[in-house]
């Protein structure tokens with residue numbers, strides 16, 4: 026039986042999770058979680074502390090193995106069977122909350138290092154990139170708006186710029202699905218809105234799952250929202266829709 030036959034919906038999905046549960050010492054961090062993301066979709070995930078948002082990203086990316094449930098990438102790869110490196114290679118990129126750019130390297134060097142396929146021995150010896158790789162770096166730089174900081178150390182960038190650089194480094198891996206954890210945390214209002222614009226641009230070519238608490242940012246993303254609570258989906262819909270949901274107000278927004 027092909028894996029796709031285990032799906033309970035007909036439409037194509039880039040990410041399909043059904044009945045996913047994870048327990049830590051008897052406590053269910055994920056409790057029969059089911060959600061799916063369509064190809065090319067941007068989805069915001071919100072929910073109170075401890076709702077299971079990080080654990081959900083951990084099971085998608087092969088960091089944590091679920092006790093039960095189905096997780097499919099592109100309707101064909103059963104992600105529960107692979108480790109973190111394999112899932113990343115398949116095209117699922119993850120950005121943790123804290124930027125992990127190498128501060129002593131320049132913006133260019135950070136990006137160069139992140140490119141898929143790395144550098145060949147010849148390129149490393151001659152310090153030359155293939156024109157395809159140079160084009161890729163140019164494309165990423167325009168996207169993250171760091172063209173004029175190219176040869177400066179990443180350590181000299183603002184917090185927001187470091188986050189954008191790290192997103193650029195993820196793009197170097199050419200992921201199909203990006204999982205991004207609290208990108209707006211610590212950003213100025215201006216950086217937050219610029220990040221929303223960047224994500225809208227990214228969503229033209231990638232599918233995105235964005236975990237965030239900042240409601241202004243989520244409003245600017247203008248996408249479907251899933252509310253997690255106690256390890257499962259409490260509500261799903263437009264932001265306006267979930268904001269008016271009485272249960273969502275009680276467990277999250279009304280606090």
Ligand SMILES: Nc1ncnc2c1ncn2[C@@H]1O[C@H](COP(=O)(O)OP(=O)(O)OP(=O)(O)O)[C@@H](O)[C@H]1O
Pocket residue numbers: 049050053054072073074075076077078079080081
């Ligand atoms: N390795 C672990 N061992 C034991 N309990 C864990 C572990 N990881 C997570 N938990 C528990 O599972 C629940 C869900 O945690 P998780 O970090 O996924 O929530 P979250 O929605 O990401 O929260 P936050 O918004 O605070 O980041 C929490 O109660 C947490 O304490």
